Ligand SMILES: Nc1ncnc2c1ncn2[C@@H]1O[C@H](COP(=O)(O)OP(=O)(O)OP(=O)(O)O)[C@@H](O)[C@H]1O
């Protein structure tokens with residue numbers, strides 16, 4: 001049984017594997033509700049990039065945890081209509097942050113218990129009024145165990161690879177569908193099989209398979225769940 005921490009604001013915890021649509025859904029929910037947004041994967045991605053930049057061995061837990069605890073990151077709002085820029089140690093890493101290569105670096109540092117513990121408080125600090133929509137792998141099982149709404153969003157690996165292919169292709173990247181599917185499966189395996197905070201649904205999570213569902217359909221179903229669960233809070 002996981003420890004229940006008290007929350008200073010309601011949290012909607014959305015977990016699931018890579019490409020299931022968590023980021024898209026969380027952004028829409030946060031915008032709709034006027035709540036804060038936590039992209040916990042971005043924190044792990046930044047730690048993975050920092051470890052790579054500093055030439056850390058991926059089993060050097062102490063060195064990587066130190067980077068995680070002292071993560072020098074700045075989010076710089078762009079001009080209207082322009083995306084936020086992310087600066088890691090003063091360097092603009094926005095272009096590389098969301099790549100599959102960075103996702104794999106993140107997945108590697110995420111197996112290290114000291115790294116997870118270094119990022120825990122930073123993630124919990126995001127739970128501020130009026131509320132938080134939290135996107136990750138362990139939002140419902142570890143970080144926000146008392147969240148009144150927990151969703152575990154999935155889709156088949158094939159559909160997630162198709163989505164990622166379209167996403168990267170539309171940005172003009174040179175992509176290979178079979179390679180993407182392989183990377184997604186490898187990341188699923190590492191994220192689900194790690195000892196600490198593995199990717200899995202919380203016991204009290206609502207599970208939603210988004211295969212064959214459009215973005216709006218997923219949003220409507222989750223919003224109905226949110227409205228049902230948050231009544232009376
Ligand atoms: N229900 C859906 N139907 C079709 N495409 C979708 C759906 N949900 C999301 N997408 C698209 O799939 C791609 C991946 O979505 P998104 O980045 O939200 O996934 P994610 O779960 O946050 O992935 P990651 O964990 O790797 O960050 C995006 O291009 C997004 O527009």
Ligand SMILES: Nc1ccn([C@H]2C[C@H](O)[C@@H](COP(=O)(O)O)O2)c(=O)n1
Pocket residue numbers: 018040041042044045103106107110135136137138139187191
């Ligand atoms: N709460 C989290 C969030 C992310 N991770 C790790 C595992 C993922 O493969 C990687 C990148 O996440 P993404 O940006 O694709 O959501 O980071 C985790 O372990 N726990």
